[in-house]
Amino acid sequence: MKLGTKGRYAVMALVDLAYYGQGKPLALTEIAQRQSLPISYLEQLFLKLRQKGFVASTRGHLGGYTLAREAEAIRISEILEAIGEPLETTRCDKSSSTGCLGTNAKCLTHALWAGLGAQMHQYLHGISLADVCERRVV
Amino acid sequence: MKLGTKGRYAVMALVDLAYYGQGKPLALTEIAQRQSLPISYLEQLFLKLRQKGFVASTRGHLGGYTLAREAEAIRISEILEAIGEPLETTRCDKSSSTGCLGTNAKCLTHALWAGLGAQMHQYLHGISLADVCERRVV
DNA sequence: AGAATTCCCGACTAAATTAGTCAAGTATGA
DNA sequence: TCATACTTGACTAATTTAGTCGGGAATTCT
Secondary structure (H helix, E strand, O other), X not given: OEOOHHHHHHHHHHHHHHHHOOOOOEOHHHHHHHHOOOXXXXXXXXXXXXXXXXXXXXXXXXXXXXXXXXXXXXXXXXXXXXXXXXXXXXXXXXXXXXXXXXOOHHHOOHHHHHHHHHHHHHHHHOXXXXXXXXXXXX | OEOOHHHHHHHHHHHHHHHHOOOOOEOHHHHHHHHOOOHHHHXXXXXXXXXXXXXXXXOOXXXXXXXXXXXXXXXXXXXXXXXXXXXXXXXXXXXXXXXXXXXXXXXXXHHHHXXXXXXXXXXXXXXXXXXXXXXXXX
C-alpha cells in the first residue's frame, strides 16, 4: 500500500501552482524545475487536470497554467481521483452478484478494508489545496 | 494506492484462524479452502507470521497453526507490518541529510502525506483481530 | 514573416513489483 | 510406514509504474 508518483506529483505541482502562481500563468517547465519533477510526465498529468477542469491553460510565449478553481475549493481527494490514483482498499467485485457483501464469515474483513478506505478518503477530502499551501495540515 | 494481496490475505487468514480455530490447530489447507486463497502463497505468509510470533505451528498429522497471542492483543497494523505490507505515503529519504524535512516550499506536501500515513496507521492500530471477528468495525 | 516558447497528445518501453507456482525436504501421528 | 502438514528457497509470468520520445498546434515577440 504505497502512494504512487502520479498522485504525489499531481498534488505537488498543483500546490506549487497555487503557491507561486498569483493569477498569472505558470509554465510547466518552471514548476517541474522547482519541484524536480520530469516535465514530460507532468504534461500527461496536466492534460487530465485540464480536462477535468482543475486548471486552465494559456498557449504560446508567456503561457502556462492557472488554477481554474479557487485553491480553497479543490480537495486533495478530487485531485487523486482526477489523475487516476486508485485509493483501493478492497477488491470485492461490486458489479458481480457473487461478489462479497461482507455478510458471511468468509468476508469478515470487508468492513475493515472499507473502513480504511473511508478513513483515507475522509482525511483527503477534508484538506484543500489552500490548506496545504498555508501549512494548515495536522 | 492499493492494498496488496499479501496484507489482505494475511489478515483474512488470521481472522479465519481466530474465528474457527478454538485453541485447536487449524491446517493451512482448511483456511485456504474456506477463504479461497492459494495455499502455497499462504505458506509464505505464515512463515513470517510464525517467525514474528503471531502464530505457533504443530507439525504432522492433525497439525496446523494456532494463534500465539490473544486475538484481542493483535492489532491489524502489526500484521501488515510483520508481513511486509509497506503502508508508505511518503518517499522522503529519512536517512539522508539532504532528505526533505517539510520545511521548505518545495516540500509543502510532506505534512499532508505524513498525516495520511498517520491516519491510516491509527485506524489499523485501533482494531484488533477480535474486533474483526465480532464485527465491531465501523 | 519567422522564431521562440509553450501547451497538446499518443505511442512506446525499461524496470520494478506483484502474485503467485514449484520442488524438495522435515516432522508427526495413526 | 504412510499420509498429513508444516518448512524453505528458488523461480517466473503478468501487471503496473514511471516514465521517455517524437511530432504537432497555438501564441506572442521581434
